[in-house]
Amino acid sequence: MVRSLMQLDHLEVKQCTRMDAVIMEEGSENVITEEGSEKKIILPYLSQIILESCSDLTSFYVGSSTFQCELLTRFEVLHLLRHSLES
Structure with missing residues (x-):
């Protein structure tokens, strides 16, 4: 899915009370590989x-x-909320 977000320039997440993380890596198909073996997720316009x-x-x-x-x-x-600060 990350590849489909390459043009993303602005991200807002509001009132999402059941989400642990905004972006979760779920396998190598979501990773853009740069030169060498280092794996990177790149959002160039965000x-x-x-x-x-x-x-x-x-x-x-x-x-x-x-x-x-x-x-x-x-x-x-x-x-x-106070709950999130204690985590």
């Missing part, structure tokens, strides 16, 4: 991420590959 009212969120990305967003200039986490 410039802003906003997470709001996601009480069960524990991670943005879960995986073993490098996650790369070279144009990312804004990452906001808003309205966290």
Whole structure:
């Protein structure tokens, strides 16, 4: 699915109370391989991420590959509930 998100430039996740992670690596077919053997997930146009009212969120990305967003200039986490801060 990551390959289909290559043009993504803005990501907002709001009021998603049953989500543990926004992006989870689920196998090598989702990984873009760069030169050599290093695996990377690259979203080349993603410039802003906003997470709001996601009480069960524990991670943005879960995986073993490098996650790369070279144009990312804004990452906001808003309205966290106390439950999520204790996790």
